[in-house]
Amino acid sequence: MSVPQPRLTLSDQPSQVRHVVIISEDGMRPDLIYGQQNMVWHEQLYRNGSFSWKARTIRTASTLPSHASMLSGVDVDQHGLTWNTWLKTRGFIRVPTIFQAAEENGLKTAAFVGKPKLRHIMPAGTVGIFARPGYYCKKVSDEAARYIEREKPELLFVHFSDPDEAGHSDGWMTASYRKAALASDACLGTIYRALQQANMIDETLVIVSAxxxxxxRGHTGAIPSDREIPWIASGPGVRRGYHIRSAVSTMDTAATALAALGLAPLTRISGRPVSEIFQSSTRTGL
Ligand SMILES: [Zn+2]
Structure with missing residues (x-):
């Protein structure tokens, strides 16, 4: 006769997340994703995952400071990246990033980006690979996809430039901006298919944000349309089709990625894991 096994609670459950992939779409407004036609890969992710259309970036709503917060979990006053161009003489981020936490625990990390200035967040030795295959997401996603299939990294960051470029050239929410959003959607599909191809999709927490x-034609951070960002998470144990109720900050992306990988931050961070995306034991019936 078999002995009945104790029931698992969520806290006892071994995490099924073995990989985290963060995809940041530069300048992507949430209202370019939900309720839009043809954003098929985004729709696939949020229908099968949890999402907020009211997540927020930091007050300094520009590419370098904001990504530094997304990948470190702290605001500008702590990470120190106040500027928004590649300035070799200015040095690097002042705090540890999620890549460092992962690397110190022997995990494989990589970043594929469209803008060289993001190097300020990832000095040599803190991330396994830092690559800038090209400006547009087509090249970035193609190269990241090849890397995924070959190396199966535990922590991957991918950055797409297209929506921001069209926004500055022609204006946010214009026809060309919408076209750039569709290009970004196709690039998201390239990453998703690579995760399937590598047999990683069932073990990967995918976070899509901006x-x-x-x-x-700009984003100063002074009004909600500049600061509001999409936040979509999909993966093992993540609630499906679930509208996140709590306020989400871009700094929470760092905290969520670390928690999902079972890692502790290397320093005190402001971001908090968006824990409500994970199914509770009562909901899963365990
Ligand atoms: Zn911009």
Whole structure:
């Protein structure tokens, strides 16, 4: 006769997340994702995952400071990246990033980006690979996809430039901005298919977000349309089709990625894991 096994609670459950992939779409407004036609890969993720259309980036709503907060879990006053261009003489981020926490625990990490200035967040030795295959997401996603299939990294960051570029050239929410959003959707599909191809999709927490929104031809961070960002998470144990109720900050992306990988931050961070995305034991009936 078999002995009945004790029932698992969520806290006892071994995490099924073995990989985290963070995809940041530069300048992607949430209202370019939900309720839009043809954003098929985004829709696939949020219908099968948890999402907020009211997540927020930091007050300094520009690419370099915001991504530094997304990947470190602290605001500008702590990470120190106040500027928004590649300035070799200015040095690097002042705090540890999620890549460092992962690397110190022997995990494989990589970043594929469209803008060289993001190097300020990832000095040599803190991330396994830092690559800038090209400006547009087509090249970035193609190269990241090849890397995924070959190396199966535990922590991967991928950055797409396309929506921001169209926003500055022609204006946020214009026809060309929408076209750039569709290009970004196709690039998201490239990453998703690579995760399937590598047999990683069932073990990967995918987080899709952005560094800022925008209006007219810019983004100063002074109004909600500039600061509101999409935040979508999909993966093992993540609630499906679930609208996140709590306020989400871009700094929570760092905290969520670390928690999902079972890692502790290397320093005190402001971000908190978005724990409500994970199924509770009562909901799963365990
Ligand atoms: Zn911009």
């Amino acid at each position: 560094d800022h929104g925008g209006h007219a």
